[in-house]
Amino acid sequence: MHRALLATALLFGALVTWVDSSPGWDDTGITLGTILLVSVILGALGPRRPWLWAVAVGAWIPLVEIPRGHGWAPLAALGIAGVGAYAGSLGRKIVGPATGPG
Numbered sequence: 125m126h127r128a129l130l131a132t133a134l135l136f137g138a139l140v141t142w143v144d145s146s147p148g149w150d151d152t153g154i155t156l157g158t159i160l161l162v163s164v165i166l167g168a169l170g171p172r173r174p175w176l177w178a179v180a181v182g183a184w185i186p187l188v189e190i191p192r193g194h195g196w197a198p199l200a201a202l203g204i205a206g207v208g209a210y211a212g213s214l215g216r217k218i219v220g221p222a223t224g225p226g
Contacts, residue, residue: 125169125170126170126173129166129169129170129177130176130180132166133162133166133176133177133180133181134180134181136158136162136181137159137162137180137181137182137183137184137205138184140155140158140159140162140181140184140185141184141185141187141188143155144185144189145188145189155185155201156200156201156204159181159182159185159201159204159205159208160204160205160207160208161208162181162208163177163178163181163182163204163205163206163207163208163209163212164208164209164211164212164215165212166180166181166209166212167208167209167210167211167212167213167214167215167216168212168213168215168216169212169216170213171212171213171214171216171217172213174206174209174210174212174213175206175209177205177209177212178202178205178206178208178209178210179202179205181205181208181209182201182202182203182204182205182206183202183205184201185198185201185202186198186199186201186202
């Protein structure tokens with residue numbers, strides 16, 4: 125299950141970054157909301173590794189946008205992913221014990 129979650133995290137991170145970097149796309153709220161939602165879900169499904177889900181989902185935007193000259197603001201995506209993944213992990217630990225490799 126760990127590999128499937130990692131593949132999902134990487135895929136969603138890449139997909140969100142691809143949409144975000146498309147010409148004409150200028151909706152930061154939807155981009156960050158999607159990153160937050162995906163990270164919360166992954167954190168809940170794999171509560172033992174929230175840092176991994178945060179990096180796998182959130183690192184894509186800074187890696188693409190900072191070299192393009194957008195300053196350091198794209199690091200917010202990584203921060204939002206971290207908040208989401210840790211919130212999902214905490215929620216899972218509060219609601220019930222983790223099952224699986226998470």
